[in-house]
Amino acid sequence: MQPLLISDSLLVKLKSIGSLRKMPSDSILMNEDDYIQAIPIVLNGSIKVMRTDEDGKEILLYYIKPGESCVMSFLGATCNERSKIKAIVDEPAEILMLPISKAVELIRTFPEWIEFIFQLYNRRFEELLDVINAIAFQKVDERLWELLKKKAAMNNTKELAVTHQQLADELGTAREVVSRLLKQLEKSKKIALSRNKVTIL
Amino acid sequence: MQPLLISDSLLVKLKSIGSLRKMPSDSILMNEDDYIQAIPIVLNGSIKVMRTDEDGKEILLYYIKPGESCVMSFLGATCNERSKIKAIVDEPAEILMLPISKAVELIRTFPEWIEFIFQLYNRRFEELLDVINAIAFQKVDERLWELLKKKAAMNNTKELAVTHQQLADELGTAREVVSRLLKQLEKSKKIALSRNKVTIL
DNA sequence: GTAGCTATGTGACTTTAGTTACGGTATGCC
DNA sequence: GGCATACCGTAACTAAAGTCACATAGCTAC
Structure with a gap:
């Protein structure tokens, strides 16, 4: 697994439009059924993404590591839906919050951005498949x-x-x-x- | 759930660049570890997408219905990876096979295309989460x-x-x-x- | 019809996981 | 120190699912 998916020039661009936020361990970045306001990009630390059941049971889906983003938020944002997952800070993290409007704009102006998103989707998809394999088999x-x-x-x-x-x-x-x-x-x-x-x- | 995600104009465009293929029930559209050659878009019929275990056990992930595509193939294609899933025809299907190069090109020339892809990702992601919920809880x-x-x-x-x-x-x-x-x-x-x-x- | 195949029904058993219940132990705080 | 709290260990039981074995039933081809 590559350490960073994101290129320097893209990162600089993202930093110029997003706002930085530091979050301690266990703070909740996003909860199930939340509306999505911004797309978080993890600069350092790590985020734990869980799926929860109605009656409180939960299961780990994957971790978001530095240089990655929460694709669920991107999906939810572009399709204007609620979050289906819960994201909490694992290692204390610095997170770049990207307003949705800007993120959508970037698709047109920064072709690399879309490449980045696709790579992330791919990784997350595979991780979900791994989770399915694990609990099924x-x-x-x-x-x-x-x-x-x-x-x-x-x-x-x-x-x-x-x-x-x-x-x-x-x-x-x-x-x-x-x-x-x-x-x-x-x-x-x-x-x-x-x-x-x-x-x- | 909407019946069709794809707009008429986009569909016409896709038909002009893809090749049509009719496939009977149980034919294998894609197998685990296959390289991805083309992106299939289901015009009618349905495709069953399964995840398989090393020792033959398998589990249903979701169905691809008319107007949808197999996003896994898109992911795999853009990132040049092997398929992680098996796709077999459920109801006899007419499938539009889109060469990868053309599909990538469309991202630039047809903004609607990317919107379509994102919507599909969203749907598939949710379906995978549903599967996880089901088998976990x-x-x-x-x-x-x-x-x-x-x-x-x-x-x-x-x-x-x-x-x-x-x-x-x-x-x-x-x-x-x-x-x-x-x-x-x-x-x-x-x-x-x-x-x-x-x-x- | 009947042989042979596929599909289904079902009991008995094993394994795995979830639940209940409680005792013990480390740690921090006053 | 003593107490409260969170954490860990473990036995005993239940429930769910997987496995094995075999009987039976329906369909098809000849």
């Missing part, structure tokens, strides 16, 4: 293990600061299930457990 | 019932010509499970069963 223990590895790769550390509950939420299952499976992984020497921490061995 | 019996209703609505008939095995494949589960659940639906007078046929009451 994989067992929870595999999914948990892969989630741990993904988190380790993303944060570039083997020490993950997470609770069992958080992992359970991201997988869309119960805390007890995660605790059980983590214990198994510990027994098979793949991880070590301590409070608020999972260490990959 | 719903039980198989609910999903089966909704699948039956969807099929009835789509084909505009209450008599569905399907086998239990086909339904099982679309749900990504086993035939026995579907048989059992269909029996339950029959007992609760929601459907009637006979060979190769499910009738919604």
Whole structure:
């Protein structure tokens, strides 16, 4: 996966028309059924995108990393619809908020912009397909293990600061299930457990 | 859901540059890992888009209906990637095959084209999210019932010509499970069963 | 008709996951 | 220290889904 999809000249252009916003962890960038006001472009930090159920259950869809944007917001914006997802800040993030009107204008004036959007769509589409594969065909223990590895790769550390509950939420299952499976992984020497921490061995 | 997303003028333009192909039921329009040669636009009939697992299991993602296109192919084409999905003809279809080069050109020359693509993305994205919701949060019996209703609505008939095995494949589960659940639906007078046929009451 | 195929029905069992319930433990705060 | 709070461990149970085995039923071709 490439680190940055966005070119320098496009980035400069975007910075000139958008407004910068710093957001701490766990702040909510967007909620399900929100109307979309602006298109967020993540400059650094990361955003966690979740799908939620009526009765509060949720599941992790993907992360938005630096240089990426939330395509859902672009879709929603151009089609004037409500958000179907919830986006919360994972690592504290600097986000460039782009007014919709400007974003639409850019399609005409900056051909690279559309290229950027398409690439993002592609990535997100694939990630959604991966999620579907995972929940349709994989067992929870595999999914948990892969989630741990993904988190380790993303944060570039083997020490993950997470609770069992958080992992359970991201997988869309119960805390007890995660605790059980983590214990198994510990027994098979793949991880070590301590409070608020999972260490990959 | 609107019947047609595509405007007449755009359709005329597309017809002038694409080649028409008639395909019978069950012919394979695209397979996982195929390279994408052309962008298909469905004029009539319908296409079933599935995601498959390494070991043969599969799950229905969505249907492509008249006036729509397979956005995956557009994504794959613009980013020069392989298909991540399998597309097979459901109802016998007439399909307009659009060479990729022309499709890319259209972005510049026909602004409406890009609008069309974006609308499709939006629809497909939502459908994928619906699939995720379904497999993550719903039980198989609910999903089966909704699948039956969807099929009835789509084909505009209450008599569905399907086998239990086909339904099982679309749900990504086993035939026995579907048989059992269909029996339950029959007992609760929601459907009637006979060979190769499910009738919604 | 009947052989052979495909489709369906169903019981029994296993595996996986979700639920309930509660005890124990680390941590921070007063 | 002592208490409150969040976090973790685990047993016991239930529910859902997947698997296995096999019986039966309907259709087609000869």
